[in-house]
Amino acid sequence: MDTLFYSLLLQLSSIAAGIFFTEKKKSSAASHILLLAGLITGFIAALTALINSDFTLKDIQMFGISNNLFRFDALGLYFLCIIQLVAIPTTIYSYSYLKHYIEKGKSVRSNLVFYAVLLVSTQLVVVANHAIFFLVCWEVMSTSAYLGMNFEKGKKEVQTGSFYYLVMSHVVVFLLYIFFFLLHNQTNSWLFSDFHLLSGTGDLFIVLYALSLIAFGMKAGFMPFHFWLPRAHPIAPTVFSAFLSGIIIKTGIYGILRTFQFLNPAPEWLGWLVLAVGMISAVYGVWYALAQHDIKSLLAYHSVENIGIIGIGIGIGFIGSAYHSIPIQILGFGGALLHTLNHAIFKSLLFVGSGVIYQNLGTRNIEQMGGLVHYGKYFVVLFLIGSIAISGIPPFNGFISEFIIYNGFFTTAKELENYYPLLMLISAVGLAFVGGLAVACFTKINSIMFLGKERKEVKHFKISFYEYLSLGIFALLCIVIGFYPQPFIGVVNKVLIDGFVPAAPSSSLLNINWQLLSIIFITVIAGIILIYLWKKSIQKKYGRRISTAWGCGYEGLNPRMQYTASSYADELNEISKSVLGYHKKVIAQNDIFPAKGSFESHSDDLVDKKILLPVFKSFSEFIARIKFLSYTDIRYYIAFILIIITIYSLIAFLWS
Amino acid sequence: MQNILSILFCLSLFYLAVTPRVKAYVAVLRFQGILLTILLMVPFVEQFSVFAVILPATLFIIKVIIIPRYINKIILELDIKRTIEPTIQQFNFLLLVIFSFIVIFLASSILSLTTNIETIPFASGFAAVTVGIFIIIFRKKLIVHVCGFLVLENGIFLFGTAVASDLPIMIEIGVLLDVFVVVFLMGIALNRISSTFEGFDVTILRRLKD
Known part of the structure; x- marks a missing residue:
């Protein structure tokens, strides 16, 4: 375990490297090398500890008082592994990302420092055992992410977006303080390892769950609280948005799972609540994503969708725990845990990919891209792997975790009978619907961005070795988990047995015939390759006819006449127009000589535009109205204080 | 003994309520410092120990010697x-102080029935807090606020x-240090303000608002 501490120290030392080297290039290189070294050693240490079931409390003496600050249990180590695993390629990408800015002569020091602080504090969050220590790390994590987000602080959208994030994190921390103080009040301890409350505690149990679900759910981005994601992700530097979407929102999931460890078994209605919230997040997350034009906010909404899928898994787990059914819990929580890992991987891949595109084209608008396949063939393949994985299509990792959740549905239906089969059927259909919409969304971005002709002139499209390396690692992980999931399933099973269902170890997760799945996948892939080769041979024989994309025989096609992202998604967006706030503005004349026309389509977030902004607007109006109370003379304030104290002491005096 | 000192303390507060001079304030402060030291x-x-003398000695040095000198x-x-520039008439101020004294002494005597406190020092302390706040509220000059x-x-x-x-000695000393620093800062601030504005009323500070 000491290796872990040294690895953290190594990562922290990268801050010093970033600060003390005067030359920008050197400082960036040194700092990234140190970070990578720290992350890799840490990852190896954490992984070996997880595999060897080396779960300990780390006792650290401070001022002679021992205060179990760290706890390396299976859940913490699992999340630690995810963080480090995803952080390694992201850091590799970060090097090449910052190189662009260094070439432009911009100072990247702040970025280096905040990125390192963010990494270290996030790793500490998941292994913290002391509640106050946890809160401190949590706060450092949120603040450093906010500061890192403000890299291009000259832009107005950056300011508003990061402000959304800052306010959200403060609300979260405020709720978490109440949550942990209440827990401390009940258990007389600050240690996570001592927090245990039985469901017989009455109202407090519900209050604690509500606090935890709102606070951690807000961080994770469940549906009513998702408003900050599409605001904060697009404006952050790509490294931060990849990390934010891949890791930071997962700390919310970590929090909810920890809460379950403190307070179990969960009541059944809570399971249904989480399941319903997860389902709504998943469906509307992907639907909102479909209506976006900005690639990063599209990916942000996809984070909402995937968090929703994780929420569905957790909901199933809660239902299982209410009925003390071990297989259901294993499948529900197992699916959620594995999807957490998977989503961290493919979402980071897609964000890094979108960052590469943004870096080269200077735009995030999908409508202005096109034909990129002619510039970076391998890049497109890597991006495609991420897209297929996130849509949950078989050979890759997204499918594996969704498959476990589907299994959870069917096991619940089988075990609990009664009206459950029907409800579970509806849930399964819902999840399938989500998958369908995700496919629609990713066919949209892949086809519009990569295929066809370029809509805006591509001046240069260069992908550096580090970017390929980073994307390659992510894609490799997607493929490995997809084709050979057994070791990963084994690890998840270990986490479950250690932390969630300590009773009789059940093997319902391992019992799924994973080998069969692998064989099927390999056969399918072999089939695809065979067909490709066959196509090649035919092509050789008869030759290949090349014409313009979407041309349909018309030769004078210009790029503006191509199929667009808006028109692709329009049909689907029309279906739930009111929720998506989807509206179009068409200016066209049907005269003989057509004048200049234009078309716009927008989607406004329901929670953001219809709830949050009006509420805050009326609040600021109210504040403006009571402004006459604000005097400029300090004596009035002291008089106010005196009056209030007198009233309080009178009450206290008369009370006793 | 404690009661006599406390009553002397209260009398000094009454003097504060009627005097119109800034110098008298400083003198009263010095007097109160001596009272507290005693x-x-x-x-x-009865029971002498060198360690326990630290607090009275520091108190004496800070409250009787350093702070009054600094203010002077x-x-x-x-x-x-030299006048204090009150915002209400001195007589009304005295009435207010007397009224609050009555309320405070009554309240503390009722409190002392149920809780273990010494009535007269308790009430005097309470009264001093109130009078201190009244002084801040009803006087204009910054130095009087101090x-x-x-x-x-x-x-x-x-x-x-x-x-x-037996309040922990460290806490008392900490409070003393606090007060010292605050007065020191006030002095610096006054110096600065004097170079920027004419006069030392808080009313002038309105112009500092954003």
Whole structure:
């Protein structure tokens, strides 16, 4: 375990490297090398500890008082592994990302420092055992992410977006303080390892769950609280948005799972609540994503969708725990845990990919891209792997975790009978619907961005070795988990047995015939390759006819006449127009000589535009109205204080 | 003994309520410092220990010697006028103080029935806090505000001795240090303000608002 501490120290030392080297290039290189070294050693240490079931409390003496600050249990180590695993390629990408800015002569020091602080504090969050220590790390994590987000602080959208994030994190921390103080009040301890409350505690149990679900759910981005994601992700530097979407929102999931460890078994209605919230997040997350034009906010909404899928898994787990059914819990929580890992991987891949595109084209608008396949063939393949994985299509990792959740549905239906089969059927259909919409969304971005002709002139499209390396690692992980999931399933099973269902170890997760799945996948892939080769041979024989994309025989096609992202998604967006706030503005004349026309389509977030902004607007109006109370003379304030104290002491005096 | 000192303390508060001079405020502060020092020394007549003398000694040095001198120095340097510039009539102020004294003494005597406090020091401390706040509210001059704050702090000190006879020594010393720093900062601020604005009313500070 000491290796872990040294690895953290190594990562922290990268801050010093970033600060003390005067030359920008050197400082960036040194700092990234140190970070990578720290992350890799840490990852190896954490992984070996997880595999060897080396779960300990780390006792650290401070001022002679021992205060179990760290706890390396299976859940913490699992999340630690995810963080480090995803952080390694992201850091590799970060090097090449910052190189662009260094070439432009911009100072990247702040970025280096905040990125390192963010990494270290996030790793500490998941292994913290002391509640106050946890809160401190949590706060450092949120603040450093906010500061890192403000890299291009000259832009107005950056300011508003990061402000959304800052306010959200403060609300979260405020709720978490109440949550942990209440827990401390009940258990007389600050240690996570001592927090245990039985469901017989009455109202407090519900209050604690509500606090935890709102606070951690807000961080994770469940549906009513998702408003900050599409605001904060697009404006952050790509490294931060990849990390934010891949890791930071997962700390919310970590929090909810920890809460379950403190307070179990969960009541059944809570399971249904989480399941319903997860389902709504998943469906509307992907639907909102479909209506976006900005690639990063599209990916942000996809984070909402995937968090929703994780929420569905957790909901199933809660239902299982209410009925003390071990297989259901294993499948529900197992699916959620594995999807957490998977989503961290493919979402980071897609964000890094979108960052590469943004870096080269200077735009995030999908409508202005096109034909990129002619510039970076391998890049497109890597991006495609991420897209297929996130849509949950078989050979890759997204499918594996969704498959476990589907299994959870069917096991619940089988075990609990009664009206459950029907409800579970509806849930399964819902999840399938989500998958369908995700496919629609990713066919949209892949086809519009990569295929066809370029809509805006591509001046240069260069992908550096580090970017390929980073994307390659992510894609490799997607493929490995997809084709050979057994070791990963084994690890998840270990986490479950250690932390969630300590009773009789059940093997319902391992019992799924994973080998069969692998064989099927390999056969399918072999089939695809065979067909490709066959196509090649035919092509050789008869030759290949090349014409313009979407041309349909018309030769004078210009790029503006191509199929667009808006028109692709329009049909689907029309279906739930009111929720998506989807509206179009068409200016066209049907005269003989057509004048200049234009078309716009927008989607406004329901929670953001219809709830949050009006509420805050009326609040600021109210504040403006009571402004006459604000005097400029300090004596009035002291008089106010005196009056209030007198009233309080009178009450206290008369009370006793 | 404690009661006599406390009553003397209260009398000094009455004097504060009627005097129109800034210098008198400083003198009263010095007097209160001496009273508090004696109050702290009383228990050591029977039982002497070097360590326990630290607090009275620091108190004496800070409250009787350093702070009054410092305030006098500021008054001289900045050429502050000697009247205190009240915002209400002195007589009304005295009435207010008397009224609050009555309420406080009644309340503390009722409280002392149920709780373990020494009535007169408790009430005097309480009264000093109130009078200190009144001074801040009803006077315009900044230097008088500083004096009011110091009276308030003296009240808290007396309060502390009445409620718990053995408040940890470190805390008392910490409070002393606090007060010292605050007065010091006020002095610096006054110097700065004097170079920017004409006069030392808080009303002028309105112009500092954003």
